[in-house]
Amino acid sequence: MNPQLEGIEDIEGTYVFDVRQSVKSLRLNRFFWRHREPEFRALLVRDFKAACDELKLSDEERTLVINQDWLGLIKYGVSFFVLEKFARVVKMSNLAVYASMRGETLEAFLKTRRVPESA
DSSP: OOGGGTTGGGSTTOOOOOHHHHHHTHHHHHHHHGGGSHHHHHHHHHOHHHHHHHTTOOHHHHHHHHTTOHHHHHHHTOOHHHHHHHHHHTTOOHHHHHHHHTTOOHHHHHHTSOOOOOO
16 A cells, blocks of 8 residues: 555545556446546436446446445545546536435535525
8 A cells, every 4th residue: 555545544534546446446437437428428328238338347336326326436446536427417416426425415415514695
């Protein structure tokens, strides 16, 4: 492990995305990266299984996607930057994704934010 990351596992809610995780989750990261392509998005809508087969996703990876298990995907090693592409496809805002990762509704999550009152 990278010596700069020693003890990172002791910080609750911290999930390292490093080369090791990136290699482990390469297929899944590529799957989400492909969401930027209109043709792939069309395939995904038309035939989810075919889209998963094309990138050779495992059963575990497919389950994470189907369940939109945002925190599970992060823990698995998916980059948040590619998850944003998936969130757009399933019509979720980043804030809704963050709330889900915390096990909260969007409304409950927003109450924890320091947002100035609108006039």
